[in-house]
Amino acid sequence: MRIIGGKNQRRQIIAPAKLPVRPTTDMAKEALFNIINNHFDFEDIDVLDLFAGTGNISYEFASRGAKQIVAVDINNHCTQFIKQTSEDLNFKAIKIVRADVFQFLKICKISFDIIFADPPYDMQRIKTIPDRVFDADILLPGGWLVVEHNDSLKFNDHSHFFEARRYGKVNFSFFKNRN
Numbered sequence: 001m002r003i004i005g006g007k008n009q010r011r012q013i014i015a016p017a018k019l020p021v022r023p024t025t026d027m028a029k030e031a032l033f034n035i036i037n038n039h040f041d042f043e044d045i046d047v048l049d050l051f052a053g054t055g056n057i058s059y060e061f062a063s064r065g066a067k068q069i070v071a072v073d074i075n076n077h078c079t080q081f082i083k084q085t086s087e088d089l090n091f092k093a094i095k096i097v098r099a100d101v102f103q104f105l106k107i108c109k110i111s112f113d114i115i116f117a118d119p120p121y122d123m124q125r126i127k128t129i130p131d132r133v134f135d136a137d138i139l140l141p142g143g144w145l146v147v148e149h150n151d152s153l154k155f156n157d158h159s160h161f162f163e164a165r166r167y168g169k170v171n172f173s174f175f176k177n178r179n
Helices: 026-037 056-063 076-088 101-107 126-136
Strands: 046-050 068-073 094-098 112-117 139-149 161-167 170-176
Touching: 026 056, 026 139, 026 161, 026 170, 046 056, 046 101, 056 068, 056 076, 056 094, 068 076, 068 101, 076 094, 101 126, 112 126, 126 139, 126 170
Parallel strands: 046 068, 046 112, 068 094, 112 139
Antiparallel strands: 139 170, 161 170
């Protein structure tokens, strides 16, 4: 995986093979960040990266100058890798939280401009993520939730849904806090 844009553009990151992850492909990540770039000023946003895995998305936001990125993952190996990589790249804006995402959403008191969720594609509770995020009231007005998922899921009927995009086998569903 590599960082697509920002101060660390083209930087390769090699994750250990033992991590239980499926990083977002570079093609899909580049397309996603082009969309986000057209709607947000990276230097002005706070980001929550749920199911952070390797930290791939967190590094991209940090490289582009996001104010704060909170990366949440339950796997200790993943959080340790994110911590080490963030230190190596001098990404001071990344805060790492080792926690179950669903438990974290119940106690989180910080609000975010963008929340990105990349759960395991076979997770049973993926469909509940938008409701959990909006019930937690942690997405700022005008903020976006982006959920990465496989082809079999459709969120079109959700009240906050506004767009879906597909890049190869990667699907993104976009939700907006209209308050």
